[in-house]
Amino acid sequence: MHEAAMAESILSTALRIAAEHGSLPVSGVHVRIGELQMVVPEALEGAFEAGKRGSGAEEAELTWETAPALVRCPECGYEYAPELVFWVCPECDSVGGEILSGNELVIMSVELADRGEQPDEGERGRECTEGE
Numbered sequence: 001m002h003e004a005a006m007a008e009s010i011l012s013t014a015l016r017i018a019a020e021h022g023s024l025p026v027s028g029v030h031v032r033i034g035e036l037q038m039v040v041p042e043a044l045e046g047a048f049e050a051g052k053r054g055s056g057a058e059e060a061e062l063t064w065e066t067a068p069a070l071v072r073c074p075e076c077g078y079e080y081a082p083e084l085v086f087w088v089c090p091e092c093d094s095v096g097g098e099i100l101s102g103n104e105l106v107i108m109s110v111e112l113a114d115r116g117e118q119p120d121e122g123e124r125g126r127e128c129t130e131g132e
Ligand SMILES: [Zn+2]
Pocket: 073, 074, 075, 076, 077, 078, 089, 090, 091, 092, 093, 094
């Protein structure tokens, strides 16, 4: 996923959450991004800055954390943190693996300016990925 599409997805999800709470504008968004997404921070920030203009999230600040990659070996089932380019199982030398984590884009929290509090627990961890 490119940063522009990612920023757009984050913005639209944050705005939807704010709208559901009847509480705009959005003052901050915190997301969790898997390292397999290979995000270029400056590019994501730039896309977010551009995308938020004129929206209910114009003043919003984007912060994020990185989720480490974890894959499962298809041969022996061993779970390991892969190198970003070459995935080789340290147990049996099989190549490749099933992604367990590291490919996500999740909204962790949305700060709403006029309430000064975050949506309740049920809103946390909402996936905003819609395919690649
Ligand atoms: Zn293996």
